[in-house]
Amino acid sequence: MSKKVLIIAGDAVEALEIYYPYFRCLEEGFDVQIAAPSKKKLQTVVHDFIGWDTYTETKGYLIEAQVAFEDVSPEEYDGLIIPGGRAPEYIRLNENVPKIVAHFFEAGKPVGAICHAAQVLTAVRQYLEGREMTAYIACKPDVEACGATYIENPLHVEGNLVSGHAWPDLPGFMREFIKLVK
Numbered sequence: 001m002s003k004k005v006l007i008i009a010g011d012a013v014e015a016l017e018i019y020y021p022y023f024r025c026l027e028e029g030f031d032v033q034i035a036a037p038s039k040k041k042l043q044t045v046v047h048d049f050i051g052w053d054t055y056t057e058t059k060g061y062l063i064e065a066q067v068a069f070e071d072v073s074p075e076e077y078d079g080l081i082i083p084g085g086r087a088p089e090y091i092r093l094n095e096n097v098p099k100i101v102a103h104f105f106e107a108g109k110p111v112g113a114i115c116h117a118a119q120v121l122t123a124v125r126q127y128l129e130g131r132e133m134t135a136y137i138a139c140k141p142d143v144e145a146c147g148a149t150y151i152e153n154p155l156h157v158e159g160n161l162v163s164g165h166a167w168p169d170l171p172g173f174m175r176e177f178i179k180l181v182k
Contacts, residue, residue, distance in 0.1 A: 003181050004031040006077040008069070008100065008120070011036075014085030015044035015060030016167035017114050021081045022063070024174045030181065035072045036065035037094055045085055047167075054138075057086075069096035074103035079181040084115025084136060084166065091120060098123040105160070110180035114164040114173055118142045132156060133163040 005025045009018055018034070025032040036042055044060035069091075074080075080101065082088065091097055101120060104111045105127035113121060118135035121128055122142050129147035134156040143150045154165040155172045160180060164173035 002029050002031050003078040004033070004076060005079045005081060005181065006072065006074065006100070007032065007034045007081045007083065008091060008097065009034055009036055009042060009065065009083055009085075010087035010091040011043045012045050012086035013042060013063075013083050014115060014167060015046050016170065017083035017085060018042075018044060018063055019061070020167070020170045021083065021112065021174055021177075024178070025081075028178055028181075030078075033067055033077075034063065034065045035067045035069055035100070037091065038068045039065055041065075047085065069094050069100065072096065072100050074100045075107075077104075077109070079110040079112070079177065080104040081112040081177065082114070082117035082120050084117050086116070088116045088119035092123040102127065108160050110160050110162065110177055112162045112164075112173060112177040114169070115139070115166045118146075118163075122146055131161065132158045133161055134165055135163060136166050
C-alpha cells in the first residue's frame with residue numbers, strides 16, 4: 001500500500017512550494033491530496049526578489065484542491081506538507097486546520113513546513129515549544145512566538161519536523177521529508 005501525503009493550502013499559496021512537493025511525492029509513488037478551505041481550483045502566486053527590499057508577487061498557475069479541510073481525516077495520511085506564500089496567514093484561522101496539524105505532531109508523523117508555513121504552526125504552538133526550526137526570515141518572530149528556536153540555516157530537520165526557508169531550498173526539503181515518510 002502506498003504512502004499517503006496531505007498538503008494543506010489555500011489561494012495565494014506559493015506556486016513552487018505546492019507544485020514541487022506535489023509532483024515530487026507523485027514521483028515517489030505516494031498518494032497525494034491537496035486540502036483547502038473548500039474543494040476548488042486554488043490560485044497560486046509567484047514570489048521573487050526583483051529589485052525591491054521584499055518579494056514581489058505575481059499570479060501563478062491554478063491547482064486543484066481535492067478535499068475541504070472539514071472533510072480531512074488526518075489519521076489516513078502518513079505525512080503533512082505546509083507550503084508558504086500568503087495562504088498560511090488565513091488558513092490557520094480555519095477551525096479545522098489546528099486539529100489536522102496537531103494530529104501529525106501527536107502521532108509523530110512527518111511534517112514539512114516551508115517559508116511562511118510557520119504562520120500555520122502558530123495555531124499549534126504547543127507542539128513547537130522548545131523545538132528548533134527554520135522559516136522565511138520574516139517569520140522568525142512567529143517561530144519564536146511559538147517558543148521554538150529559529151535556525152538560520154535554509155534547511156533544518158528535528159525529529160518529525162522538516163523546515164525550510166523558501167522555494168530555492170525545495171530539493172533538500174523534499175529529500176529529507178521523503179526520507180521521513182519512507
